[in-house]
Amino acid sequence: MTTLLSLSGVRTSYGNIEALHGVDLEVREGEIVTLIGANGAGKSTLLMTVCGNPPVAHGQILFAGRDITRMPTHAIVRLGISQAPEGRRIFPRMTVMENLLMGAVAAPPGAKAPKPNDSAASCEGTPSGVTPAPGLSSGRPAPPAGNGDGAAADLERAFRLFPLLEERREQSGGTLSGGEQQMLAIARALMSRPRLLLLDEPSLGLAPLLVRQIFDAIARLNRDEGTAILLVEQHAHQALRLAHRGYVMANGRIVLSGGGSELLANPEVRAAYLEGGVGVRPAGEGAS
Ligand SMILES: Nc1ncnc2c1ncn2[C@@H]1O[C@H](COP(=O)(O)OP(=O)(O)OP(=O)(O)O)[C@@H](O)[C@H]1O
Numbered sequence: 001m002t003t004l005l006s007l008s009g010v011r012t013s014y015g016n017i018e019a020l021h022g023v024d025l026e027v028r029e030g031e032i033v034t035l036i037g038a039n040g041a042g043k044s045t046l047l048m049t050v051c052g053n054p055p056v057a058h059g060q061i062l063f064a065g066r067d068i069t070r071m072p073t074h075a076i077v078r079l080g081i082s083q084a085p086e087g088r089r090i091f092p093r094m095t096v097m098e099n100l101l102m103g104a105v106a107a108p109p110g111a112k113a114p115k116p117n118d119s120a121a122s123c124e125g126t127p128s129g130v131t132p133a134p135g136l137s138s139g140r141p142a143p144p145a146g147n148g149d150g151a152a153a154d155l156e157r158a159f160r161l162f163p164l165l166e167e168r169r170e171q172s173g174g175t176l177s178g179g180e181q182q183m184l185a186i187a188r189a190l191m192s193r194p195r196l197l198l199l200d201e202p203s204l205g206l207a208p209l210l211v212r213q214i215f216d217a218i219a220r221l222n223r224d225e226g227t228a229i230l231l232v233e234q235h236a237h238q239a240l241r242l243a244h245r246g247y248v249m250a251n252g253r254i255v256l257s258g259g260g261s262e263l264l265a266n267p268e269v270r271a272a273y274l275e276g277g278v279g280v281r282p283a284g285e286g287a288s
């Protein structure tokens with residue numbers, strides 16, 4: 001399998017404090033790779049570093065053979081990386097449809113999606129800290145200009161993956177349940193047709209049934225469309241079962257890696273992350 005994403009010796013700092021101390025990690029075409037680790041290990045930092053913010057201090061990140069180490073986030077998105085960030089950041093006053101169409105602003109050049117807008121492109125599928133296009137920020141926005149077949153097909157695909165969102169297409173994002181918002185955040189990240197989807201704790205705070213639905217959707221997306229997925233999860237057991245391979249992170253370093261089932265059987269992983277060890281946070285508890 002060809003390597004899609006590779007990090008070598010990646011170091012990232014927040015001010016004077018180094019959070020990633022030389023991380024090596026690889027995601028191959030068509031793979032689901034799960035990253036587990038205790039709170040504060042550096043998992044979210046790793047995903048954000050791939051997206052260019054915080055920037056890499058040392059080391060190198062390659063994506064599809066291109067060096068993206070110093071690329072701005074919008075250029076990284078254009079190459080085909082999209083992130084549904086930890087904590088579901090959606091536009092609460094926009095409808096489900098409008099939220100999804102905002103995700104399409106980062107679709108690759110040539111795609112008949114809503115007009116690409118570099119300033120709106122972000123690894124978050126959309127726009128944290130970005131002003132939506134005129135007409136989209138009000139309570140009753142008009143659909144984005146230039147909405148063509150590409151976006152329609154992407155919407156159809158999003159609704160196929162999460163049929164519940166289609167039922168709620170006219171409902172404002174802020175009134176969706178937590179699980180529905182999470183589905184919307186993932187669906188929105190997919191609107192830019194990424195080759196690699198970064199998911200930061202998609203099941204955070206969800207009841208078991210919804211966790212299963214989210215995991216099922218991730219598996220289907222990977223199986224049916226071949227989208228590669230780098231998945232950060234506290235539900236270590238389910239996430240490793242789903243994964244082709246996994247990595248364990250502790251204190252800003254990768255400390256273990258292997259096949260999903262290999263890690264599931266590993267006594268250290270079992271003790272620390274699968275049997276109520278220190279790495280596991282009770283479901284529903286918030287994270288940074
Ligand atoms: N914006 C920031 N400024 C300063 N330090 C930060 C910032 N974001 C994260 N850190 C620190 O970097 C370290 C790694 O944090 P990170 O959020 O990546 O951990 P995590 O593995 O995602 O944890 P969790 O499971 O709780 O989400 C922590 O010590 C955290 O306090």
Ligand SMILES: [Mg+2]
Pocket residue numbers: 043044045086200287288
């Ligand atoms: Mg985190």
